[in-house]
Amino acid sequence: MAKKYQNFINGQWVDARSGETFENRNPANWDEIVGIFPKSGKEDVDAAVAAARKAFDKWKAVPAPQRGEIMKRAGDLLVERKEEIARLMTREMGKILVETRGDVQEGIDTAYYAFGEGRRMFGRTVPSELPNKFNMTTRIPIGVAGIITPWNFPMAIPTWKIFPALTCGDTVVFKPASDTPATATVFVEILLEAGVMPEAINLVHGGGSTVGMAIVTHPDVNMISFTGSSAVGKVINAAAGKDLKRVSLELGGKNAQIVMDDANLELALEGVLWGAFGTTGQRCTATSRLILHEKVYDKFLDMLVERASKIKIGNGLDESVEMGPVINESQREIIHNYVKIGLEEGATLVLGGDVYEEGECAKGWFYQPTIFVDVKPNMRIAQEEIFGPVLSVLKVSDLDEAIKVLNGTKYGLSSSIYTQDVNAAFKAMRDIEAGITYINGPTIGAECHMPFGGVKETGNGHREGGWSAYDFFSEVKTIYVDYSGRLQRAQIDNR
């Protein structure tokens, strides 16, 4: 009998009001049900928002350092339960254990950052233009935060948003992806055990168009933090914009790794294998384009195909496996459809290009590591986010062309260049249009205390991670204290 999970609303574990449920299955073995979850609707969101709204005054009155200590305890509990959560996450969304452990670790790191931030949240003191007057800024909480998260980082991404929101004094309504509701539930259990005021954290399971949109359009939700596709991000931004909600969007990418002719090719090879096929290519930061200098093109391609063809595919719970399944059947169809599009556009497949159904893998949604060459910059497989283990290789003749090709998409999240030439590296750092640039490292591997986000259609200018998340989840208040004992008119009495 599969485990039955519930929503957490107004301090209680409850079913959806409608009583409806949905199943969550293992993408490596579709026969295995991970859990049964409430299929919630607007009425559940209304109850969750009402609870979060009511809790706001009390939660924001808890001193920030104390809120930070609660996040620290949550981090300690994540440490204790790291292995158990990693195993659950692998069963729930398929990525290999090494990576699900890393995902939990990212949550731990984010918790410990929050612990420190609870004692910082700096404002500024600034001189006044008038005598006997004191100017300063402080950070104040905003209210109810609507948090909508994807399935590819089921622990890390919720922690990126919820730890800063709670540390800043906001209360939360959290809708995790319906492909990864179990990991999200464990996170909420941990927050409660750590001492978060129960009504301050509300969990509502269900679909994006129902639960997600009910959160986005609810008049009592003050801000939305969403990670997902650019298409959905635009819908959310438009809907939330009507009520002037604050919105942070972390959207698609078409990240590229450049390999110059002077690069350390072994290092660049390790980088692209990890960037393109890690997490089965299902990261916003995944390397989906490889831009190769013509002088190393043939050699590097041989090295790459040789290594990529040996990637061991299978159930991520097996420690020897290097690449797990993709998240679900419809995503696998999207990936396969892109392979057909690539072939129709005239690109050449040099590896993979089909589903993978050896042995036990026939029970899951596996796809072969896939590499296209002869890709032209304007092809759809070089422009659109595929979110799977598909790499498009492009040939260029110099650095300027490499950067031009890299910049030539509507996205701008992560980017990478392998070169030993310091001049080329600095030119790339300046000219690449992306929120994140790695020199001699792959496009994946962001650290939780650094700003994370992208330019162009990857987002709307906000950054997650580090101090920038605290800027998003709090508002600046400007304070003037006049201790002159008389009316002092700025711009007038001092002129």
Ligand code: UN1
């Ligand atoms: C994502 O793909 O949505 O840099 C987040 C990385 C991870 C986070 C990825 N630390 O790849």
